[in-house]
Amino acid sequence: MSEYTITVIKNENPKSKPASDELKFGKYFTDHMFIQDYNMEKGWHNARIIPYQPVALDPAAMIFHYGQTVFEGLKAYRTKDNEIQLFRPNKNMERLNRSNDRICIPPIDEEFAIKAIKHLVKIDSDWIPAAEGTSLYIRPFIIATEPYLGVNPSATYQFIVILSPVGAYYESGINPVKIAVENNYVRAVKGGTGEAKTAGNYASSLKAQEVVAKEGYAQVLWLDGLEKKYIEEVGSMNVFFKIDGKVITPQLNGSILEGVTRNSVIEMLKHWDIPVVERKISMQEIYNAYESGKLEEAFGSGTAAVISPIGELAWGEKKIYINNGETGELSHKLYDTLTGIQYGKVEDPFGWIVKVSN
Amino acid sequence: MSEYTITVIKNENPKSKPASDELKFGKYFTDHMFIQDYNMEKGWHNARIIPYQPVALDPAAMIFHYGQTVFEGLKAYRTKDNEIQLFRPNKNMERLNRSNDRICIPPIDEEFAIKAIKHLVKIDSDWIPAAEGTSLYIRPFIIATEPYLGVNPSATYQFIVILSPVGAYYESGINPVKIAVENNYVRAVKGGTGEAKTAGNYASSLKAQEVVAKEGYAQVLWLDGLEKKYIEEVGSMNVFFKIDGKVITPQLNGSILEGVTRNSVIEMLKHWDIPVVERKISMQEIYNAYESGKLEEAFGSGTAAVISPIGELAWGEKKIYINNGETGELSHKLYDTLTGIQYGKVEDPFGWIVKVSN
Numbered sequence: 001m002s003e004y005t006i007t008v009i010k011n012e013n014p015k016s017k018p019a020s021d022e023l024k025f026g027k028y029f030t031d032h033m034f035i036q037d038y039n040m041e042k043g044w045h046n047a048r049i050i051p052y053q054p055v056a057l058d059p060a061a062m063i064f065h066y067g068q069t070v071f072e073g074l075k076a077y078r079t080k081d082n083e084i085q086l087f088r089p090n091k092n093m094e095r096l097n098r099s100n101d102r103i104c105i106p107p108i109d110e111e112f113a114i115k116a117i118k119h120l121v122k123i124d125s126d127w128i129p130a131a132e133g134t135s136l137y138i139r140p141f142i143i144a145t146e147p148y149l150g151v152n153p154s155a156t157y158q159f160i161v162i163l164s165p166v167g168a169y170y171e172s173g174i175n176p177v178k179i180a181v182e183n184n185y186v187r188a189v190k191g192g193t194g195e196a197k198t199a200g201n202y203a204s205s206l207k208a209q210e211v212v213a214k215e216g217y218a219q220v221l222w223l224d225g226l227e228k229k230y231i232e233e234v235g236s237m238n239v240f241f242k243i244d245g246k247v248i249t250p251q252l253n254g255s256i257l258e259g260v261t262r263n264s265v266i267e268m269l270k271h272w273d274i275p276v277v278e279r280k281i282s283m284q285e286i287y288n289a290y291e292s293g294k295l296e297e298a299f300g301s302g303t304a305a306v307i308s309p310i311g312e313l314a315w316g317e318k319k320i321y322i323n324n325g326e327t328g329e330l331s332h333k334l335y336d337t338l339t340g341i342q343y344g345k346v347e348d349p350f351g352w353i354v355k356v357s358n
Numbered sequence: 359m360s361e362y363t364i365t366v367i368k369n370e371n372p373k374s375k376p377a378s379d380e381l382k383f384g385k386y387f388t389d390h391m392f393i394q395d396y397n398m399e400k401g402w403h404n405a406r407i408i409p410y411q412p413v414a415l416d417p418a419a420m421i422f423h424y425g426q427t428v429f430e431g432l433k434a435y436r437t438k439d440n441e442i443q444l445f446r447p448n449k450n451m452e453r454l455n456r457s458n459d460r461i462c463i464p465p466i467d468e469e470f471a472i473k474a475i476k477h478l479v480k481i482d483s484d485w486i487p488a489a490e491g492t493s494l495y496i497r498p499f500i501i502a503t504e505p506y507l508g509v510n511p512s513a514t515y516q517f518i519v520i521l522s523p524v525g526a527y528y529e530s531g532i533n534p535v536k537i538a539v540e541n542n543y544v545r546a547v548k549g550g551t552g553e554a555k556t557a558g559n560y561a562s563s564l565k566a567q568e569v570v571a572k573e574g575y576a577q578v579l580w581l582d583g584l585e586k587k588y589i590e591e592v593g594s595m596n597v598f599f600k601i602d603g604k605v606i607t608p609q610l611n612g613s614i615l616e617g618v619t620r621n622s623v624i625e626m627l628k629h630w631d632i633p634v635v636e637r638k639i640s641m642q643e644i645y646n647a648y649e650s651g652k653l654e655e656a657f658g659s660g661t662a663a664v665i666s667p668i669g670e671l672a673w674g675e676k677k678i679y680i681n682n683g684e685t686g687e688l689s690h691k692l693y694d695t696l697t698g699i700q701y702g703k704v705e706d707p708f709g710w711i712v713k714v715s716n
Contacts, residue, residue, distance in 0.1 A: 026507025029418055055422070056412040059520050060387055064413070064501055067425045067557025068564065104564040139507060143422055149384025149497060149522060151560050151594055153568070162417050164507060186549030189583045191542055193562045199425025200558015202509050204551045206426065206462040210511070225547045226584050236509055 004115050008123070011051035020131035023167030025304060026139075030124040034116050034161035038106055044159065047112070049120055052162065058147035062154040068144035069199045070099035073303045074260070075166075076121045076136040076356060078128045079344030084121060084356035086138075087342050089114050091260040096140060098258075099196040104153040105142055113140065117161055118356045124163055125356070133168025133339075137304075169305045174327050174335050176311030177218035179234055181283060182208050183316060187232065187255075189225030194232075194255030201257075202236070209235070217314065219300070225255065229282045237300030237308060238262035241286060242330055244294040251278040261301040265334055267350060274330070283315055290320045297328030306342075307335040362473050366481070369409035378489035381525030383662060384497075388482040392474050392519035396464055402517065405470070407478055410520065416505035420512045426502035427557045428457035431661050432618070433524075434479045434494040434714060436486045437702030442479060442714035444496075445700050447472050449618040454498060456616075457554040462511040463500055471498065475519055476714045482521055483714070491526025491697075495662075527663045532685050532693050534669030535576035537592055539641055540566050541674060545590065545613075547583030552590075552613030559615075560594070567593070575672065577658070583613065587640045595658030595666060596620035599644060600688055602652040609636040619659040623692055625708060632688070641673055648678045655686030664700075665693035 011031040018028050029052055036047040062068050072092045077085055093110035100107050117138060121128070128136040140161045144154030185208035188194025193201060208220045219235030231250050233239060238259040240249045247269055252258055269276040289295040298310040311325035322328075327335075340346030341353065369389040376386050387410055394405040420426055430450045435443050451468035458465050475496060479486070486494040498519045502512030543566035546552025551559055566578045577593030589608050591597060596617040598607045605627055610616055627634040647653040656668040669683035680686075685693075698704030699711065 026418070029416075029505070033417055052417070054414040055417050055419075056414040058387075059391055059410070059413050059518055060384070060497075060522070061413075063557075064421065064427065064499060064518075065429055065497070065557060066560035066564075067427070068561045069422065069425070071423055102565060103561055104568055137507070139418075139423070141422060147387070149495070150382075151563065151567070153564050160417055160422075164418070184549055186547050189544050189547040189550070191544030191583065192547070192550075193558070198558070198561060199421075199423060200551070200556070200561055202424035203426045203461055203556060203558050205509065206424075206511050207460060209509070210462055225549065 004112060005047070006116060006119060007048040009048065009050045017127060018165070020129050020134055020167070023129060023134060023165055025166050026137060026164050028165055030127040030163040030165070032120060032123050034120045036159040038157040038159070040155055043106070044108060047116060049123060055158070055160070057145055060147035060149060062144035062146050062148060065149060066144070066151060067198070067200050068103055068105065068154055069142060070096060070103055070105060071139060071141035071197055072096045074138045075303060075342070076128055076138060077342045077344070078130050081344065083344060084125055084128060085344060086118070086354040086356060088260050088264065088352045089117060089354055091263065092140070095197060095258060095260070099198055100142065102193055102196040103198050105144070105157060108142070108159055120161055120163065121356050127163065127165050129165050131168070133170065135166055137164045137166045139164065174307065174309065174332065176309040176325055176327055178216065178312040178314070179219050179221050179310050180212040180215065180217035181313060181315040182212070182220040182222055183228060184208070186225040187222040190254045192255060195252070195257055197257060205236070221313065223283065229284070231281050231283060231286070232256050234300045234310070237302035237305065239300050240265060240298065241281065241295065242297035242328065243289045244296070245275065247274060247276040247330070248281050249276070249278055250281055259301055261303060261306060261338070264338060264352065265301050268334060268337060271349065286313070287315065287318060287320060295320070295322060297331050298322050299328070299331045306338050307331050362470060363405070364474060364477060365406040367406065367408045375485060376523070378487050378492055378525070381487060381492060381523055383524050384495060384522050386523055388485040388521040388523070390478060390481050392478045394517040396515040396517070398513055401464070402466060405474060407481060413516070413518070415503055418505035418507060420502035420504050420506060423507060424502070424509060425556070425558050426461055426463065426512055427500060428454060428461055428463060429497060429499035429555055430454045432496045433661060433700070434486055434496060435700045435702070436488050439702065441702060442483055442486060443702060444476070444712040444714060446618055446622065446710045447475060447712055449621065450498070453555060453616060453618070457556055458500065460551055460554040461556050463502070463515060466500070466517055478519055478521065479714050485521065485523050487523050489526070491528065493524055495522045495524045497522065532665065532667065532690065534667040534683055534685055536574065536670040536672070537577050537579050537668050538570040538573065538575035539671060539673040540570070540578040540580055541586060542566070544583040545580040548612045550613060553610070553615060555615060563594070579671065581641065587642070588638050589641060589644070590614050592658045592668070595660035595663065597658050598623060598656065599639065599653065600655035600686065601647045602654070603633065605632060605634040605688070606639050607634070607636055608639055617659055619661060619664060619696070622696060622710065623659050626692060626695060629707065644671070645673060645676060645678060653678070653680060655689050656680050657686070657689045664696050665689050
């Protein structure tokens with residue numbers, strides 16, 4: 001990797017920080033941001049931390065027209081001992097480069113990026129809230145900036161990292177949600193961009209989300225785009241089912257995002273000697289398990305919620321009620337252990353924690 | 359519709375214009391742009407024509423993260439009598455609103471938008487080149503601007519129109535291209551965003567295009583995402599085949615973009631009493647037609663090229679040679695008539711032309 005050189009311009013006019021109880025998700029942003037430029041001659045260059053400020057782009061910049069962009073999401077946590085730590089940032093940077101490959105964006109230097117993220121988090125560490133369940137959300141993203149309307153990969157890019165202090169996902173403790181199985185809209189299909197963390201996947205999901213929200217559901221559960229039979233993801237999370245003592249999650253197939261929390265749940269279950277399999281799983285199988293009383297738990301996994309228990313699944317006219325609408329024992333244990341590791345309350349036997357303060 | 363009020367701020371420092379023979383596609387931009395803002399309280403408001411300038415957005419603006427954006431493409435043509443005219447701009451604005459609906463963007467006022475486009479084109483009319491085959495490309499687009507990282511429709515948007523003088527698509531006359539049938543990557547699937555003109559569809563196409571370009575093919579031909587059997591589009595154009603005297607184009611199915619040129623070709627063929635059908639058509643059927651000597655012509659249709667004849671189709675190991683690699687008679691007639699109408703050389707029996715100069 002290249003030597004770590006980075007320019008820092010401090011913000012002389014820091015903003016006032018929102019109170020812990022005012023925090024939402026992704027609404028407030030800190031005083032600084034990271035930017036790095038790319039062009040053909042220099043590759044990635046001019047890494048800098050500068051005051052948080054607007055990005056000014058030519059209106060013909062390709063990001064505005066052809067969506068050539070990828071992003072990541074991870075968090076910095078403040079421990080009780082006032083240490084700042086990240087959770088598996090290397091997994092996010094590996095995935096960012098896999099997304100880059102799919103969207104024809106030049107790869108970033110993963111080690112450099114982690115150093116830059118730590119540097120930025122350290123500079124804005126006063127922004128990391130301390131209240132239970134709060135954290136600092138980190139959003140790295142890359143945008144195509146060339147002012148050109150041809151449908152081609154851009155010749156220039158910006159890699160940007162912004163930080164947002166976020167409130168506890170569960171205001172009154174971990175709580176199951178109602179999910180609607182989506183039968184009309186499709187999130188992604190094999191050969192498409194479903195396994196990349198790229199803007200278009202999210203734009204395409206808005207309509208389905210809008211429809212089910214009107215019917216009182218928190219998220220949609222996406223089925224495969226080919227047969228609309230097999231389970232893929234729930235909202236923007238991966239999904240797990242506990243059936244007859246075994247945990248099942250859809251196997252990666254090219255259209256499912258490879259979640260860092262998903263991977264952590266699988267590793268943890270293995271560590272606990274709880275049977276876990278990655279395989280194709282149909283909605284019919286879930287319904288059959290429910291009818292035979294073997295569907296014990298269901299939950300989503302993702303960076304924002306960590307574990308999001310599912311209390312009800314609506315599949316067309318059919319309704320599936322899970323664990324009496326209460327959070328299951330395993331869901332609870334996974335949530336407590338994962339957040340425990342993230343906040344430094346529980347020992348990390350996996351080597352997942354990366355300290356920011358050194 | 360609302361009254362037409364628009365603020366105009368003239369560019370006091372106009373750029374020098376590129377020579378006609380230096381023009382490419384989407385590389386140069388004129389001196390002015392149109393912008394209109396949207397928020398929940400005011401709806402679309404503050405329509406203005408201002409000097410061409412960078413768009414400055416918060417780095418958390420949703421366009422950078424979730425791709426909530428739609429666009430259009432149309433052209434202004436300079437006739438021999440020095441009149442400026444548009445080709446079916448109402449079709450583009452209707453499609454823009456259909457795209458808006460799919461991507462959860464509030465609808466624009468179509469009539470107002472056409473007036474604004476005419477106004478902008480008139481102000482920058484000196485930029486419309488006069489040389490054979492040149493024109494002024496018009497790019498209306500809408501971007502989500504709310505600085506918020508939740509995956510929701512944005513609360514604010516900007517509707518922008520920029521103009522780009524473009525060279526002749528065919529530098530030495532209309533000329534057939536070699537196309538590769540895409541068997542790995544998928545552009546769109548039913549239930550996805552294929553029929554919307556939105557950024558994600560284009561980002562997802564870059565990889566396939568990159569692969570075939572290395573093998574000497576100009577574009578990919580997209581098959582359906584479900585069975586990879588049925589023909590959808592070619593590159594970013596619609597596609598037509600002439601088999602045994604009849605013209606066939608894939609029927610609109612939710613994953614195919616409804617091209618304005620596609621519609622114009624169908625209308626024109628009907629006007630000429632040439633049989634034309636919109637239906638499902640498989641690659642196998644095309645191959646069979648080729649083997650039995652009945653595949654007479656194939657061509658793409660789109661705003662940029664108008665008609666783009668296909669001389670060769672590579673379908674895995676199989677090669678299909680069409681009309682000895684030469685432009686077919688019908689392709690030529692369609693190209694000449696459509697461009698003839700666009701440039702005012704041929705009478706327009708359809709009412710497609712909208713004059714800018716009045």
